[in-house]
Amino acid sequence: MSRRTLPDSVRTTHGSKAPWLALAGGILFLVSGMLSWSYDDRILGDLSIRFYPAGIQLYAMLFGVIGVILAVLLLRRPAWLSPARGLRILGTTGIVFVVWVIASIAYQSGGLINANEGGWVALVGAVLLTAGGHLSPEVDIDVRRWPRLSSTLEIVIIVVLMAILLFTVAYTLDIEDGVIFAAFLIALIGLAGGLLGTGFGDYLGFIGANNRRPLLLAAFLVAFLFPFTQDGSDANMSIATQVLIFAATALGLNIVVGLAGLLDLGYIAFLGTGAYVAAMLSSSGFATVGWKPPFVVVMLIGAATAATFGLIIGSPTLRVSGDYLAIVTLGFGEIFRLAMFNLDGNNGPDLTNGPNGIPAIPDLELLGFDFGEVHTVAGIPLGRFSNYYFILLLLLMFVMLVFTRLNNSRIGRGWVAIREDERAAEAMGVNVFGLKLLAFSVGAFLAGLAGTIKAHQDTSVSPDQYVFLESAFLLAAVVLGGMGTVVGVLVGATILKLLPEKLREVNDYRLLVFGLLLVVMMRFRPEGLVPSKRRQLEFHGEDEELSELLQAEHLQTEHLKPEQLEPEPLQGAK
Amino acid sequence: MTVTDTPTTDREAGRVTVLQASNVTMRFGGLTAVDDVSMTVHEGEIVGLIGPNGAGKTTFFNCLTGMYIPTEGRVELGGELLPPKPLKVVRAGMARTFQNIRLFANMTALENVMVGRYCRTSAMALTSILRGPKFRREEEATRERAQELLDYVGLGRSGELLARNMPYGDQRRLEIARALATDPQILLLDEPTAGMNPRETEETMQLIFKIRDSGLAVVVIEHDMRFIFALCDRVLCLVRGSLLIEGSPGEVQSDHRVIEAYIGGDDEEETA
């Protein structure tokens, strides 16, 4: 939140040069796309040919295009836009982008000598863009004074943006090469940040806030359409289902951690409970229970069992301090794993087949719809993972619904009050223990629900899927994305599942980076990437500027759209 | 258990008794923090509690609010024994503020007061997720009532301010609004004017009168003597855990023991 920029004196003396610096930077970037980046033509999709830009060179040219646009804007000094902010983001990410590419070239082809002039030119361009951004004056923008569009037009904008999003996601997932994938992601952040940082982002946020329902609908439509872009291929759909299940579970955990403020380090056990229940009650030849109820019943039993475990583990420990709870839940997670490992008939009753787990769980069949088969819709084949994708999407929507509605209710207020000051909350008549227990068991219930689907999608369950590290990953998704927000957790979950899948080159260092990431995040941005404003304040208590900002936001929504305060984001009828 | 008759100091017998503490004693280990203190509070009455620091006021206060269960004696609220959990105490009709303001700092003023409505509303998880008409009515009612209370304490226009950003005096008043949101029969104020300037103190006094006139009973702990003697119908002075005197402000103010023990009399001669 802190805006660290140059002293004003530097800016006044050199400010006039800023647009020209930026313009030069943009042009250098454009030129670099036409130059060779690598001596070695076998790597990164061949960057060795001049005047014939391939992937990464094209991204560089996009940096150039946006850089030039922003520089021109800067020259014209519009009162309602802040190109400076955009340039800073564009330039900084540009530096990261070029350094990443040059480093990868050096690493993959065995030496910095193989990096050709293109990269270096681009690097100079990026530095110039950044300098231009830092030297130019900040414009305080107030998007509320921008022209209001008709509501139809606003909705059209939302739909178009969502379509672009869909296209981008499909494109991104198609990139096979891990380094190019990462380069594209960095470029994407820089380009989008450069454009949106000028104030368009705030404006879009403003439009979005005014049209929450169309926005949500469009978002789900896009998510729903995604499998149709994959042309029957299961490769990306498999990752997508992983992301969805992970996101749904993490969002459930976010109720516990983000809303109620309880640290649960054994959350994976609840997912496991659901999965094991589903496996035991499935028609797998290894299932240990004779009863084979329909899947809807299985879901309820799985979720209810998980919730019961939640109550059992929660009721004794929720009274003690939060740190204890963290460790007890960790212990509970271990108990779960060990129990699943042991219950093989030799040690205790045979429920889980011990370390072997329960394999060969058949695909789901709901209302005659077989999830294992390929279905063709509108000429586009949808494979097994696409089928699971749809049901998981429904699950995610359900979890989101539960999350937002609980958050925006009497119960949500109670949770915030408990986080803020537990004793005061109790003295004001808030049922502290009951609310904590509720959060704990709702979280467990949702995880159990997700687990029942996961068992069928994975076709097997085994104890080693439910180790502590998985709980840590879930927690990291919540923390990385932003505690207490839906979008944050979706972002966090996507990053944590997608990057390792795509960045196979560095897979061995995955956990190392992950651990480091947690430490660095807590040090510099404990509120996560997409923070809930309130959480941000809790972590940066001393930040007066921030609190005034949040307050202004409250006033703004109040002032402009009183009904916005009605917390019913998902309600269909007006 | 015999409940003693209404104390003779009660000059207006016949009024409804809201809170009755009988022979409350509180010990921690070997230390007796509160020693055999009785207090009766009637509807529409302001009772002040004074005494030097460490005289057991706060401990006594905590016994009244159910934070502590007295070692001996009993506390009755509306004729019923005070339930042992703070939560139930609030539901039974007792609300309090804190000596050092304990608002939910990162919530808005309105949200703070809405939290106060928690114990008078009932929407649980399923209702909140399904959002039927009943839920919406209740939510709307909560919001309206909270706004009403903000207006009542004079913060009607500050609803969207974060509690942490409000001026000190407003925070104190917000705390009172939040306490009132629990629909109490009796309101306990712990140093409501600490840190206030004279104008704010005066405003607070008017607010407390207004609350009293609406039929609530009010108990106030305060150090500001001028404030207490101008405000209260009756004053109790605690010294070293026991009740030194109970009476009208005039009586207490002129009692030489009070001056000696609390306000600081001529200690040289007294103890020589």
Add this chain to the structure above:
Amino acid sequence: MSPMLEVKDLEVAYGKIRAVKGISFDVNEGEVVTLIGTNGAGKTTTLRTISGLLRPSSGSIRFKDQDITTVPAHDIVQLGLAHSPEGRRIFPRLSVQENLLLGAFARKDKEVTNDLQAAYALFPILEERRNQPAGTFSGGEQQMLAMGRAMMSRPQLLMLDEPSMGLSPLMMKRIMTTVTTLQQQGTTILLVEQNAQAALKRATKGYVLEVGSIVLSGTGAELLSSDDVRKAYLGES
């Protein structure tokens, strides 16, 4: 001669709330200076800021011609400025003697034993109970211990925060007499008291704080006879 302690335009804030709003005062060698005022006036905050437990948002503190505004608390003690905090804050699970020795933690010299004897001489009851855990003591005994402990660092300036809080009149007198004794032995004293009468009676100089600002100052006798003080703090009308 410059004052031993010089506080200038001191401002201290908790978040947005300013507890001390720009106060200035000084303490000369050999004096007993008292800060009086109601709860929440900022007296304790002032002392905590002087001893380094809090950082001021602006203003400066000089002690013996050295700027100590940003010196950490544990170094300030070594300069000869001791602070006996509000509520006594003795270490409850340590014995009396251990508490006293902790008071001399910052010292490296060999005369600690002598000072221990001096502290026992000041409060003989402490010697009787030297091996008893301090937590079992009564309020008055704890106060004696706290003062003895503060003296163990051989301070030139001793800051006492509400030493008479919650004490019986007899014990209060005992503590106040000790304050005079310490002054006679050559310790300068900055005293924060709620019992204005007792404090002003012994003070060479007094400052009245109200909601974070100094509203009145003068010699102890002047303040004692001031109508305002008598009305506001001595309960006389």
Add this chain to the structure above:
Amino acid sequence: MDAFAQQLVNGLTLGSLYALIAVGYTVVYGIVQLINFAHGEIFMIGAFGALSTWLIFFDGNLALWVLPLMILGAVIASVTTAVLMERIAYRPLRHAPRLAPLITAIGISIFLQEAVRLFYDEVPFFDFPDAKQRVPFPQIEVVTGPAFQLGNVTIQRSALFTIGCLVMCSAGLWYFVNRTRTGKGMQAVSQDPDTARLMGINVDRIIVVAFAVGATLAAVAGVAQGLQVTNINFRMGFLAGLKAFTAAVLGGIGNVWGAVVGGLTLGLVEAMAVQFIPGTFGGSPWKDVWAFALLIIVLVFRPQGILGAKVVDRA
């Protein structure tokens, strides 16, 4: 009866190990109310530090005099890691909400495990083994080798060594906490940090000392574990750390002697559960489950632990 005596020995051995690690949790918690979740990794790094010392200076030499030097190496490795960890990761978070340091701790824990796993064999100039598998630990003569027989009870030499370590460390710790200036300072800080500052105690330094003390004992435990199990691996800290934390809570977290008592209790409970819980829920597969179950039961009925108090305290 023999079975009982045998399990008593096993339990005390296991318990000594837990106790040595548990002290680290409890000392740090007593001073800064922080659960240093990464402490298990300090234990692991101690074991690797000892191994490295041996490989660098004494490769092949199994004489008894090497052992103290290995312990010294272990202590240096552990203390360095712990102090760096405090300085870099925890200190900036001293006033952050409690969630932040706990998540940081998880991050450190994973980071340290992975760092050892990935880079141990890549340390330049030295020929260290690949830590991705179990690494054999030098079996020093005298403290390993043929076990003693006492009737039907077998007592491993390494078990005696482990118990001996606990006794010596406890004595040293007692002396440090009660007889040294810094120890007194620690007691003061744990009871009232602000007032401790007024006494001239540098609280930051005391916190570093607390981390260092915990790391020292964990390092000793790491060596003991290596001798007992004959090999070490990068994952050894996780479960041991969790159990030791359980032990610390069991004894009353914040209380040094509580950690010792808790550790021994936990060790005994595990050993006895293996032997005496009848039916299919007994035996070693379930012993960890019983240990964690014990943790939950203790939290329900006596959340302050066996020895109760919240501070570094005298016995």
